[in-house]
Amino acid sequence: MKTFLLFLICLSNSLIGQRSHSETAVQIKNNGLEELYAFEMLKDLTGNIGNRLSGSKNYDKAVEWGKLILEKAGADSVWLEPVMIPHWVRGNEQAFLSLLDKRKIELSVCALGGSIGTAKNGVSAEVIEVKSFEEVKQLGRKAKGKIIFYNRPFDRTNWSPFQAYGGAVNQRTNGAIEAAKVGAIAVLVRSITPAMDDEPHTGAMRYADSIPQIPAVAISTVDAEMLSMELHKHNVSSVHILLSCKTYPDVASFNVIGEICGAEKPEEIVLVGGHLDSWDKGTGAHDDGSGVVQSVEVIRLIKNLKIHPKRTIRAVLFANEENGLKGGRAYAARESNKKEKHIAAIESDAGGTSPRGFGVSSDSLKVEKIKSYSSLLEIVGAEKINKGGGGADISTLESLGTTMIGLNPDPQRYFDYHHSNNDTIDKVHPRELELGAIAMAILAWAISQDGL
Ligand SMILES: [Zn+2]
Known part of the structure; x- marks a missing residue:
């Protein structure tokens, strides 16, 4: 009997405890x-x-x-x-696409956070599109003096955009390191977003101690698609990138x-x-x-x-x-x-x-x-x-x-x-x-x- 009473007391205490939590929760919500x-x-x-x-x-x-x-x-x-x-400061940023049909198109870009700037007059080079670091490695000497364009999109079939982000973001964080290893002079990175818009999405990138530092910019998904299309048409002459960002x-x-x-x-x-x-x-x-x-x-x-x-x-x-x-x-x-x-x-x-x-x-x-x-x-x-x-x-x-x-x-x-x-x-x-x-x-x- 004594044990049963004790059980009842414990039960009512825990119910009161629970009730007070839920009462508090409702008050907080309201x-x-x-x-x-x-x-x-x-x-x-x-x-x-x-x-x-x-x-x-x-x-x-x-x-x-x-x-x-x-x-x-x-x-x-x-x-x-x-x-x-x-203390990293963005400064000016600009990029132009020069096409063999003589058109010149301004690209929607922004420096990735932590990037170095370009020389005062910017850099110009041919562009090579890749979807993975494996492809960069395989380029070997062909990448020397070029701009590497990372264009692997978000995996839209993944329910979780956070997982899809995880599957794409290494292009932004490590892309400059991998491209510099094979002698590239800059990287353009497709914005890490599932949205098709004309805004570049920035974010952190890094350098490695023993690898040369090269400028890194994000390009909007709309312009990434356009650039990719022109590359497939073999209509691209070069891309020019100018950045004045700097780390203090x-x-x-x-x-x-x-x-x-x-x-x-x-x-x-x-x-x-x-x-x-x-x-x-x-x-x-x-x-x-x-x-x-x-x-x-x-x-x-x-x-x-x-x-x-x-x-x-x-x-x-x-x-x-x-x-x-x-x-x-x-x-x-x-x-x-x-x-x-x-x-x-x-x-x-x-x-x-x-x-x-x-x-x-x-x-x-x-x-x-x-x-x-x-x-x-x-x-x-x-x-x-x-x-x-x-x-x-x-x-x-x-x-x-x-x-x-x-x-x-x-x-x-x-x-x-x-x-x-x-x-x-x-x-x-x-x-x-x-x-x-x-x-x-x-x-x-x-x-x-x-x-x-
Ligand atoms: Zn955050």
């Missing part, structure tokens, strides 16, 4: 959807500051903005964490951090975050303005309800995800020396569209525990929990044993906008953006109460 404040913040960030490339004046402004907006959201404490970040010495900057201090176990941290920097195209509305304002909104929603998490909920707006990951690395390096324990980190860096769920990188027990919150997340359509996921910034916390969680929004349109002038606020829907913030707040709240 408050978020009533106010749609994440979108107000995103309007402010993209409208008054714009894009935020590492090392730029706009990034400095974004740091000030981040500090103020976290204070306004009601964070118990807000601080700036110093970090050295790269690293500059001192900051991650921006704000938190709600845990009432019972303040040293245990549930992190929510996104990256404050963006490329210098569009206004970085989806990438990653969305993740930034959603992380701040988590703090605001919980403070608004006047509820106190048992563990600390901390929002981190990371510096320099796009071309260095210096913010994430500096954060993890400092944390490894502290007594704090990051039990979970939730990153939003996949756009501000409707949330579908979360991807979780941890042991099976913890993945199952997160899966048990599906019923709470259902109210915003974010109940799908998959094993595997996270984000670039929080990947630095892996060695600290942190459970890494990535918000998974609907992925179909993200790469249409990604790293291009198309990434602007008009592509973000206020309700969809808010639903993502609400999903993050519900999950962060549940973990902060129950531990992991």
